[in-house]
Amino acid sequence: MSGPPPIAVRGLRKVFRQANSGQSVIAIDRLDLTIAPREVVSIVGQTGCGKSTFFDIMIGLDAPTEGSIRFGDKSPYADFDHFRGRIATVFQQDRLLPWRSALDNAKLPLELIGLPDAEQHERALAWLRRLGLGQFTSAFPHELSGGMRQRVAIARAFAMEPDILLADEAFGHLDEVTAVELRDTFLKLARERGSTAVLITHQLEEAIAVGDRVIVFGKPARVLADIRVAQWPAAQHGILREAIQATLQSNRPDPRLG
Amino acid sequence: MLPEEHHASLPVPIFPRQTLVSLLVFAAGWEALAHLAPLLGIPPFAVPGFITIAKRLVAVTPFDVIVTLARVVGALIVSFVLGVLLAIAMYRSDALEQYLRPMIRILMAVPVVSWILFAVLWFPGVEFRIGFVLVAVCGPVFLIDALDAMRGVPRELRQMMRSFRPTPRQFFLKLMLPAIVPSLFTSWKVNISLAIRVVTIAELVGAVTGIGHQLSVAQELFSVADVFAWTMVLVVLLFLLEALVARVESRMLRWRG
Numbered sequence: 208m209s210g211p212p213p214i215a216v217r218g219l220r221k222v223f224r225q226a227n228s229g230q231s232v233i234a235i236d237r238l239d240l241t242i243a244p245r246e247v248v249s250i251v252g253q254t255g256c257g258k259s260t261f262f263d264i265m266i267g268l269d270a271p272t273e274g275s276i277r278f279g280d281k282s283p284y285a286d287f288d289h290f291r292g293r294i295a296t297v298f299q300q301d302r303l304l305p306w307r308s309a310l311d312n313a314k315l316p317l318e319l320i321g322l323p324d325a326e327q328h329e330r331a332l333a334w335l336r337r338l339g340l341g342q343f344t345s346a347f348p349h350e351l352s353g354g355m356r357q358r359v360a361i362a363r364a365f366a367m368e369p370d371i372l373l374a375d376e377a378f379g380h381l382d383e384v385t386a387v388e389l390r391d392t393f394l395k396l397a398r399e400r401g402s403t404a405v406l407i408t409h410q411l412e413e414a415i416a417v418g419d420r421v422i423v424f425g426k427p428a429r430v431l432a433d434i435r436v437a438q439w440p441a442a443q444h445g446i447l448r449e450a451i452q453a454t455l456q457s458n459r460p461d462p463r464l465g
Numbered sequence: 466m467l468p469e470e471h472h473a474s475l476p477v478p479i480f481p482r483q484t485l486v487s488l489l490v491f492a493a494g495w496e497a498l499a500h501l502a503p504l505l506g507i508p509p510f511a512v513p514g515f516i517t518i519a520k521r522l523v524a525v526t527p528f529d530v531i532v533t534l535a536r537v538v539g540a541l542i543v544s545f546v547l548g549v550l551l552a553i554a555m556y557r558s559d560a561l562e563q564y565l566r567p568m569i570r571i572l573m574a575v576p577v578v579s580w581i582l583f584a585v586l587w588f589p590g591v592e593f594r595i596g597f598v599l600v601a602v603c604g605p606v607f608l609i610d611a612l613d614a615m616r617g618v619p620r621e622l623r624q625m626m627r628s629f630r631p632t633p634r635q636f637f638l639k640l641m642l643p644a645i646v647p648s649l650f651t652s653w654k655v656n657i658s659l660a661i662r663v664v665t666i667a668e669l670v671g672a673v674t675g676i677g678h679q680l681s682v683a684q685e686l687f688s689v690a691d692v693f694a695w696t697m698v699l700v701v702l703l704f705l706l707e708a709l710v711a712r713v714e715s716r717m718l719r720w721r722g
Contacts, residue, residue: 266628291630302625306643306720315639316629347720367629 211370211403212279214242214265219274221260221428234260235428237274242420247397247404249418251411253455257428258407262375265405266296278371290371292320295364297393299376301356303348303363309335309355310344313362320367334362338392354385361389365396372397372404379410390417411448423451425458432464513690521694526679530698533668533675536592537660537706540599544656547600548607549649553637555608556615573605577663581670595667595675602663603656607649614648615641647721650714654707661703676702 221235234257242248252258263269264276267283267290276282281289295316303312313331322330335344338358348356357377364372374393378386394417397404408414414421415436423432431454439447450463492515498507499514513521555562580601584594618641626640668677676695683691 263624267630268624268627288630294628294630296625296628298621298625300621302621304622304640304643306646306718318639319629319631319635347722349720349722 210401211244212281213244214240214371214403214405215275215277216240217275217277219261219264219276220272221257221264221269222272233427235264235271236425238429240422240430240433242403242405244403245398245401246419247394247406247417248420248422249406249408249414250422250424251408251414251451251455252424252428253426254409256424256426258409258424259375261424261428262373262407265373266294292316292367293370295367295369295372297357297360297364297372297374297377299380301348301353301360303356303359305348308345308347309340309351309359309362312348312359313366315363316367330368331362331366334366335359337365337396338362354381354389357381357385357389361393361396365400368400369402372402374404374406376408377406378413379408386413411451414451415444415447421451423454423460423464431455431458431460434464510687511689513693517690518693518697521688521690522697525694525698529675529679530702533664533677533699534702536595536599536668536675537657537664540596540664541603541653541656541660543596544600544603545607545649545653548604548652549611552608552611552615553641555612556641562612569605569608572601573609575601577602577666581667584667585670591671591673594670595664595672598667599660599663603660606656606659607652610648610652610655611645614645617648618644647718650710650718653710657706657710658703661699661706665699 216238219235219238219240220233223232223234224230225232238261250258250261260269264271265283267287270284276284278290278294283290283294303309304315307315310328310331313335314327317327317330332341332344335341335358338361340355340358340362343351343355348359351359360377377393378390381389390413394404406413406417408417418436421432421434421436422430423434425431432451434447434451436447446463450461453461454464495512496515498505499509499512502509502512551565555565577598580598581594584597588594588597622640622644626636631639664675665677665680668675669681672678676699679695680692683689683695
């Protein structure tokens with residue numbers, strides 16, 4: 208594969224059946240979406256709107272009930288193994304393996320794709336250094352702060368040199384200063400690497416600051432607005448924020464978003 | 466420094482003062498009873514003094530200690546391997562778990578004495594009987610602990626691991642097995658104590674070597690001093706094995722801080 212593939216979501220639906228009541232709950236409702244290669248897209252939506260379900264489907268851990276999601280001509284679910292080493296994820300919590308040092312955590316995906324030991328070591332070390340953790344490579348997760356652990360998680364994702372980077376509320380639980388710093392680092396690295404990046408968030412500021420595009424999800428998940436941030440001058444970001452807020456609250460597109 | 470921190474920073478002695486005091490009080494009481502036994506109408510052999518016990522301790526045959534130790538360690542290794550392998554199979558197959566779990570619960574409820582009787586009635590070889598009893602008692606503990614630990618691996622870590630698309634073998638070797646190591650150490654500690662007690666009973670029946678056999682001989686000779694000496698050897702053996710496991714555990718689980 209040369210460069211990241213385009214992502215195409217067509218008529219995606221996900222319906223869950225509740226175990227206790229037997230009732231069906233629609234998490235994603237006929238979602239249509241296209242993401243170009245190397246685009247940085249933030250998806251914003253209310254808590255419980257189906258963002259994380261969409262994230263699981265994008266990773267390939269869950270299958271749609273109807274419709275399709277394709278990365279190029281492949282499905283992340285049906286062609287699961289095809290994407291080994293090509294899709295990297297950063298989760299809300301760092302999800303580091305507590306028995307592995309920072310270096311060994313960063314090496315994990317490289318071990319899974321079977322890189323030679325020396326290359327694993329070199330690449331993981333380089334990314335940890337790049338993220339300012341050169342002095343902490345042998346530290347275990349419990350010896351690191353929340354921000355440092357999330358840096359290791361980011362190093363783990365970038366060490367794969369993936370085509371597609373997916374982040375689910377990856378900076379939401381950190382303090383503001385650390386979150387902004389890490390978010391900027393993440394974006395810089397994603398653009399340098401030329402990866403397609405999809406960031407899921409419930410924070411409007413973050414969504415606008417990060418994305419080339421901001422996609423606003425309704426509840427259940429469907430596209431209410433698809434905004435190209437560059438079309439909004441920085442001076443109008445306040446209005447943009449208010450319009451997205453109104454869209455989320457009313458669960459229908461705000462006229463100001465066009 | 467807070468009082469708790471100060472307390473936590475103090476080195477823990479191998480034998481805390483309270484332990485030494487309680488042992489000394491017991492020893493003094495026993496020795497006094499040994500001297501007073503004739504006056505109290507107790508036969509002298511029933512409460513031997515420490516000099517008599519020490520003489521019997523010197524006479525302890527290392528061969529019997531080694532045989533018992535080998536039986537315990539060998540059976541624990543077999544139980545561990547079988548238990549963990551079966552736990553992995555049950556974790557991977559819900560159907561297998563649904564069929565086997567009730568059976569294992571029933572096996573765990575069978576008294577040790579029943580296992581010994583089954584072993585005596587079913588198998589001719591002494592070593593196999595003892596091994597069978599130990600594995601029947603310790604194997605299910607390893608199995609259930611390992612299975613429960615695998616079920617308890619956080620969903621978040623499993624999801625993270627799967628997102629990197631490991632092979633099933635990688636998934637087990639890189640996530641599941643390291644994740645259950647703390648539980649396996651707990652199982653080892655529980656099973657060492659269990660195995661030491663069970664092997665003694667198993668050796669009482671039919672064995673011509675081992676600590677259990679020596680206890681049986683001591684009982685036939687009405688030698689409380691020998692029973693005391695061999696029991697002390699068993700207790701020390703148990704403590705040594707537990708200390709060994711604790712040492713390996715602290716090395717392997719240093720990531721817990």
